[in-house]
Amino acid sequence: MSHILLRNGLILSMNERREMFEGGDVLVENDIIKAVGAIPEESIPEGTEVVDVSGRMVLPGLVNTHVHxxxxxGRGLGDDVDLLTWLHDRTWPYELAMTEEDVHVSALACCLELIKSGVTCFAEPGGRHVDAMGRAVREAGIRGILARSTMDCGEGIRPEHRESTDEALAVQLELHDRWHDTAEGRIRYWMGLRTIFNNSNELLCRTKEIADARGIGMHMHVSEVKEEVDFARATRGASTVEHLNNLGVLGPNLLAVHTVWLTPRELDLFRLHDVKVSHNPGAAMRVLGFAHVPEMLARGICVSLGTDGAPCNNRMDMMDEMYLAAVIHKGRTLDPTTVPAERMLEMATVNGARAVLWDDQIGSLTPGKKADLIVIDPMNGPGSVPVHDPVSSLVYSMHSSNVTHSMCNGRWLMQDRVVAGLDEAAILAEAQERAGHIRRRAGIELKPRFPVVKVR
Amino acid sequence: MSHILLRNGLILSMNERREMFEGGDVLVENDIIKAVGAIPEESIPEGTEVVDVSGRMVLPGLVNTHVHxxxxxGRGLGDDVDLLTWLHDRTWPYELAMTEEDVHVSALACCLELIKSGVTCFAEPGGRHVDAMGRAVREAGIRGILARSTMDCGEGIRPEHRESTDEALAVQLELHDRWHDTAEGRIRYWMGLRTIFNNSNELLCRTKEIADARGIGMHMHVSEVKEEVDFARATRGASTVEHLNNLGVLGPNLLAVHTVWLTPRELDLFRLHDVKVSHNPGAAMRVLGFAHVPEMLARGICVSLGTDGAPCNNRMDMMDEMYLAAVIHKGRTLDPTTVPAERMLEMATVNGARAVLWDDQIGSLTPGKKADLIVIDPMNGPGSVPVHDPVSSLVYSMHSSNVTHSMCNGRWLMQDRVVAGLDEAAILAEAQERAGHIRRRAGIELKPRFPVVKVR
Known part of the structure; x- marks a missing residue:
């Protein structure tokens, strides 16, 4: 048995009572949190690795509930262009030009950014080459839920990627068999649904049946843009959410992403059916609009946080997303007390764990749960000093650079900002090189923002 | 004569043609930019310090046009409370409890954050103990414009701080004589005006006369909150901007900060009189509302960027402010093409220099201008890799951690993230210690966000 003791820090447990232990300890045994609070000297097992965290904060690893x-x-490929250009001329051609190994490198580079910004668990909405993503997650040591982007109807699908409902489901069942509950339990597999634009009623209903039968979740973009709601009304006879409700798809295992254009009645439906929400403030600000987060929280809906993908938000950084989500709703409502820092921290931890149906094992520092945690140093730069209120400082002042350590399943993912097990410099160099090749293969040309003068 | 050559980088000159030199050089002679573009081997003076910036970006130092x-x-003292609590129970008592040496340490800590986030020039709206701030700026080596917070009427001023219009002006003239054009020209001094709530007509008019006569600017919070505009209408017979216009105070040397609640006619007045705007997106999102930045830019108004002060925004970080300003106006207008990255970079550099009336010497990498520049490394972390478009990457993906070097007036302020001339660790430790003492002297109690359990 291996033991790690984090000693004498400010422990933001996020447990049911939300206790903050000042000068507290966390004892990890193998992959499990053994004890939190005061660990007497005599109960520290021999050979324990002791990490002094005085002056630092320890909290549950952040959960990113929507990241591609x-x-x-493709980071930055969709900046400052309209939605159709973004989708048809940038994101889709780029994704289609990627090889299996491109996706592997993409996933590794993304895992690096997730780990360095405090994330220990994520949910992927599905892309191509799921096996390549799975390999990367296994190597990175992080916890994650995979899915496959699934479409069985509608426009915009190239002939070679068209598939029937049967085919779309069969491929996912096969991936579920291959990936679910693998990598010491760190990897799970969920059913993917892209959007109402490309999902038939049959696909929606059968996906729900499978998810219920296998005890897993469904990951779907819902009410993302106004055009989607109009489309659903015109073609399905009801808004996206009402339509999902009519089909019986709303339920506690539906992770609904973005959910910007919800009516009060649809918010009530979410509450009624305990639908989980992934709020993505960066993507929302870039192209979508304001999700009604204060209204969701007031109803007791489980709202979590996600970053979305790099062509859409550019920052796969949950520390930034916490900040952004905390400020934009104040600006919209002109109420500086709305969505306070403590709610934000809940969204990024306990709510995130509930949203991905993993709250029995992660989301708080509670004895018996998996040892997924991060260490934060408020004093390692001028941007977060002084600290008067640690929780608000975390949300409003700190950056990913304040995250010094990260642990997942009892293993160090990062210590003193050095990621274990992944060669950061090599991965980033390869990411940069491949990124340009893919762009050229996809035929995407970006006009320089300013005139270029070539000197060398 | 000393020479420094930055060699083989991507030079974002921000000159009149906005040229980007690929594989370009910047030659600095003493405090001046001598040449930009291709510097032939034979024209490099002997003894030149050569810095290889291949793979990196060089751009003008950022200008923060409003920072306290x-x-x-007091960072984080005003989080998640309403405006009156923020002002009367938090910010004012805290500021009044500060000693001269507290202000000196505050200013040093702020300069550290400014330097590490790429700022080489700032404008201070005025606080107490201007001399202490001046000392800090002199020591930090940064460029800045000081002012004194000035109030001669209205509510909220404690008896011991009341002063007449004559007194308020006399103190400023004395400070102007002491600080203007000092520290090798790095420090300038401007006239301060707090807000219409506390500034008489006489103060406004005489301030304008003095500023015009001395060839300096005026720094004032304008149309910050809706209540301010209502107050001006009720007590001055016109909105803040109309009232300033009636008094003849609008002009090219007025730096108007926040300007959230402007009417289309007031925007036209700003354009007509070439009033300069400091947009503070972080503060706006926290408490004020959305400034009409797309509308200002469309009119050709000179819009610059500022961070505001730490109790108001928490992040004195222009890299974050560029990001925030670029995304929130897209969210508000639902137009992903509005306020694109290239406009944002102009706001943070050339517009900033114009806003502080210093564009003859700073704001672009142009031969003959002062050598104020920063170096950015896109590859020093997973958050900014890959780069497809350097300008959009700078605005949407990068953080202050990507800023590796900073130079002001031809002198290194920072190299490889180490600030020259200031003992960062010592200043931050002292800042943290003093911050708590001041809070206790001011009698400010912050309720813990979650229950505290004391272990040690």
Missing amino acids: LCQQL | LCQQL
Whole structure:
């Protein structure tokens, strides 16, 4: 048995009572949190690795409930263009030009950014080459839920990628068999649904049946843009959410992403059916609009946080997303007390764990749960000093650079900002090189923002 | 004569043609930019310090046109509370409890954050203990414009701080004589005006006369909150901007900060009189509302960027402010093409220099201008890799951690993230210690966000 003791820090447990232990300890035994609070000297097992965290904060690893691992190499391809250009001329051609190994490198580069910004668990909405993503997650040591982007109807699908409902489901069942509950339990597999634009009623209903039968979740973009809701009304006879409700798809195992254009009645439906929400503030600000987060929280809906993918948000950084989500809703409502820092931290931890149906094992520092945690140093730069209120400082002042250590399943993912097990410099160099090759293969040309003068 | 050559980088000159030199050089002679572009081997003076910047970007130092140096130790004191609590129970008592040496440490800590986030020039709206701030700026080596917070009427001023219009102006003239054009020309001094709530007509008019006569600017919070505009209408017979216009105060040397609540006609007045705007997106999102930045840019108004003070925004970080300003106006207008990255970079450099009336010497990498520049490494972390478009990557993906070097007036402020001339660790430790003492002296109690359990 291996033991690691984090000693004498400010422990933000996020447990049911939300206790903050000042000068507290966390004892990890193998992959499990053994004890939190005061660990008497005599109960520290021999051979324990002791890490002094005085002056630092320890909290549960952050949960990113919506991130496209396969889009990391397309970061910045969709900046400052309208939605159709973004989708048809940038993101889709780029994704289609990627090889299996491109996706592997993309996923590794994304895992690096996730780990360095405090994330220990994520949910992937599905892309191509799921096996390549799975390999990367296994190597990175992080916890994650994979899915496959699934479409069985509608426009925009190239002939070679068209598939029937049967085919779309069969491929996913096969991936579920291969990936679910692998890598010491760190990897799970969920059913993917792209959007109402490309998902038939049959696919929606059969996906729900399978998810219920296998005890897993469904990951779907819902009410993302206004055009989607109009499309659903015109073609399905009801808004996206009402339609999902009519089909019986709403339920506690539906992770609904973005959910910007919800009516009050649809919010009530979410509450009624305990639908989980992934709020992605960066993507929302870039192209979508404001999700009604204060209204969701007031209803007791489980709202979590996600970053979305790199062509859409550019920052796969949950520390930034916490900040952004905390400020934009104040600006929209002109109420500086709305969505306070403590709610934000809940969204990024306990709510995230609930949203991905993993709250029995992660989301708080509670004895018996998996040892997924991060260490934060408020004093390692001028941007977070002084600290008067650690929770608000975490949300409003700190950056990913304040995250010094990360642990997943009892193993160090990062110590003193050095990621274990992955060669950061090599991965980033390869990511940069492949990114340009893919762009050229996809025929995407970006006009320089300013005139270029070639000197060398 | 000393020479420094930055060699073989991507030079974002921000000159009149906005040229980007690929594989370009910048030659610095003493405090001046001598040449930009291709520097032939034979024209490199002997003894030149050569810095290889291949793979990196070189751009003008960022200009922060509104930052309260004296508020740095109050970071996070005003989180998640309403505006009156923020002002009366938090910010004012805290500021009043600060000693001269507290302000000095506050200003040093703020300069550290500014330097490490790429700022080489700032404008301070005025606080107490201007001399202490001036000392800090002199020591830090950064460029800045000081002012004194000035109030001669209205509510909220404690008896011991009341002063007449004559007194308020006399103190400023004395400070102007002491600080203007000092520290090798790095420090300038401007006239301060707090807000219409606390500034009489006489103060406004005489301030304008003095500023015009001395060839300096005026730094004032304008149309910050809706209540301010209502107050001006009720007490001055016109909105803040119309009132300033009636008094003849609008002009090219007025730096108007926040300007959230402007009407289309007031925007036209700004354009007509070439009033300069400091947009502070972080503060706006926290408490104020959305400034109409796309509308200002469309009119050709000179919009610059500022961070505001630490109790108000928490991040004195222009890299974050560029990101925030670029995304929030897209969210508000639902137009992903509005306020594109290239406009944002102009706001943070050339517009900033114009806004502080210093564009003859700074704001672009142009031969003959002062050598104020920064070096950016896109590859030093997973958050900014890959780069497809350097300008959009800078605005949407990068953080202050990507800024590796900073130079002001031809002198290194920072190399490889190490700040020259300031003992970062010592300043931050002292800032943290003093911050708590001031809070206790001011009698400010912050309720813990979660229950505290004391272990040690």
